[in-house]
Amino acid sequence: MFYYRLLTSLILISLLWMVYPAAHAQDGDQLSLAMQPEFQADIAAFPDIPQITIVASLNITDQQASIAGNMQVLYTNLSPDPLSEIVFRLYPNYPSYGGQAAVSNILVNGTTVTPEIDPTASIVSIPLPTPLLPSEQTMVTMDFTSTVFAEQTVLYAQYSYLGGNLALPNFFPLLSVYKTGTGWWRNVAHPQGDAVYSATANFDVTLTAPAKWILIASGTRIENTENADQTRTHHYVAPLMRDFALMASTQYETVSGEQDGIAIDVHYFSGGDEAANTALRFAEDAVRIFNAHFGEYPFAELDVVETRTVAGGIEYPGLVVVQSESWNTQDLYLEIVTVHEVAHQWWYSLVGNDQTRDPWLDESLAQYSTTLYFGEVYGPDFQQGFFDSYSDSWQNFSAENGDKVIGLAPSDYEGGAYFSFVYAKGPLFFKFLADTYGQAALIQGLSAYFAGYRYQIATPTDLQTVLEASLGQELDKWFLEWVGQSN
Numbered sequence: 001m002f003y004y005r006l007l008t009s010l011i012l013i014s015l016l017w018m019v020y021p022a023a024h025a026q027d028g029d030q031l032s033l034a035m036q037p038e039f040q041a042d043i044a045a046f047p048d049i050p051q052i053t054i055v056a057s058l059n060i061t062d063q064q065a066s067i068a069g070n071m072q073v074l075y076t077n078l079s080p081d082p083l084s085e086i087v088f089r090l091y092p093n094y095p096s097y098g099g100q101a102a103v104s105n106i107l108v109n110g111t112t113v114t115p116e117i118d119p120t121a122s123i124v125s126i127p128l129p130t131p132l133l134p135s136e137q138t139m140v141t142m143d144f145t146s147t148v149f150a151e152q153t154v155l156y157a158q159y160s161y162l163g164g165n166l167a168l169p170n171f172f173p174l175l176s177v178y179k180t181g182t183g184w185w186r187n188v189a190h191p192q193g194d195a196v197y198s199a200t201a202n203f204d205v206t207l208t209a210p211a212k213w214i215l216i217a218s219g220t221r222i223e224n225t226e227n228a229d230q231t232r233t234h235h236y237v238a239p240l241m242r243d244f245a246l247m248a249s250t251q252y253e254t255v256s257g258e259q260d261g262i263a264i265d266v267h268y269f270s271g272g273d274e275a276a277n278t279a280l281r282f283a284e285d286a287v288r289i290f291n292a293h294f295g296e297y298p299f300a301e302l303d304v305v306e307t308r309t310v311a312g313g314i315e316y317p318g319l320v321v322v323q324s325e326s327w328n329t330q331d332l333y334l335e336i337v338t339v340h341e342v343a344h345q346w347w348y349s350l351v352g353n354d355q356t357r358d359p360w361l362d363e364s365l366a367q368y369s370t371t372l373y374f375g376e377v378y379g380p381d382f383q384q385g386f387f388d389s390y391s392d393s394w395q396n397f398s399a400e401n402g403d404k405v406i407g408l409a410p411s412d413y414e415g416g417a418y419f420s421f422v423y424a425k426g427p428l429f430f431k432f433l434a435d436t437y438g439q440a441a442l443i444q445g446l447s448a449y450f451a452g453y454r455y456q457i458a459t460p461t462d463l464q465t466v467l468e469a470s471l472g473q474e475l476d477k478w479f480l481e482w483v484g485q486s487n
């Protein structure tokens with residue numbers, strides 16, 4: 001996410017399937033359509049990740065929009081522990097989303113089970129009739145409904161129906177993350193910061209919507225069928241992604257480009273053609289620079305989508321959104337937000353992390369990556385301008401409120417501290433490492449981190465370990481001082 005201030009002006013700123021009519025097996029050949037040819041083999045390299053198949057319909061009125069359908073999840077226990085339950089999350093029920101979501105008709109290998117739902121209605125624990133042993137598979141199916149109410153701006157309006165534009169991230173029950181030792185992730189995110197923590201899965205999603213609505217989603221649309229009842233059925237595949245995001249409007253127009261074989265589409269509202277072409281160039285340059293520095297973006301497509309979010313921008317796998325208010329060619333903010341969100345494809349989407357516990361891992365890296373972009377496109381002075389701005393923000397805040405490390409959870413930062421430390425001091429930690437060991441050596445370390453944790457989940461410990469190996473240096477002192485923890 002991005003809400004952020006720039007330079008001096010400080011702008012704010014996741015058997016029995018044949019029994020169920022909705023279900024069908026995932027087709028590896030279809031999934032591969034969403035990958036660049038040289039990365040199609042990655043699908044076979046991760047055969048045991050969750051296989052998530054969704055078939056749903058959108059019902060849209062002036063007052064609200066709902067998605068109702070069925071989801072089946074083929075889940076393999078990749079942990080060394082027997083599992084007695086599987087946990088899903090209903091993000092629309094967060095007060096910060098302001099929507100409503102519910103599940104029903106839950107079956108585990110065809111047996112009806114009753115879920116346990118927590119008081120926030122965001123944690124759905126599905127009991128398994130028999131423990132799922134390590135490397136065993138089970139099939140969970142459920143019906144779900146998610147609703148969003150028109151013209152309600154809740155927090156960042158990330159889940160919203162504003163001015164005829166639907167932003168529906170996390171509209172389905174998203175599988176939580178299981179870790180040995182800590183069990184299933186059940187944190188309810190602090191409203192400040194991003195909410196989602198999920199593992200990489202293969203998605204096959206079929207959505208039917210009124211024909212006049214233009215749908216933009218993660219992954220690649222492989223079928224598009226017009227129905228007799230003035231609806232249209234869209235079939236998407238999104239392999240090796242940790243979430244599946246959906247945006248929709250009757251008004252979207254699109255400009256298309258390409259970078260390193262990746263189709264980049266910018267979807268915008270009428271009248272924003274000039275800014276769309278500019279945003280396309282920013283996204284193409286960002287992809288080119290981050291591909292070269294960190295390792296290649298493996299998917300066939302990347303979507304940049306104008307929405308009515310009130311955050312500057314928000315990152316989703318294969319799709320980033322940029323707020324409508326900055327859809328202006330004269331606005332440097334459009335460039336900063338677009339580049340920051342594209343950087344999140346490397347840090348959050350491809351290399352995953354617990355954004356509710358270690359937001360610095362993706363946010364500080366997205367910020368640092370943004371400075372690399374500006375350094376390369378506009379020169380070193382411009383990059384230094386960003387560092388100076390970050391430094392001012394950090395120092396000014398610290399002078400009044402005291403210093404903090406960058407490795408805290410969002411709930412540990414109050415009154416502007418989240419931005420000042422995670423978004424401003426955070427990238428300066430990477431600058432410090434670049435100044436100490438050389439920028440080229442740091443970038444090489446980050447590319448090793450990307451190669452090691454692509455499609456997986458990384459922790460601060462993992463980052464430190466990879467950087468130490470790559471740089472050939474002990475980094476305990478620096479991690480302790482800046483992040484507040486070390487290996």
Ligand SMILES: [Zn+2]
Pocket residue numbers: 001002340344362363366
């Ligand atoms: Zn961000």
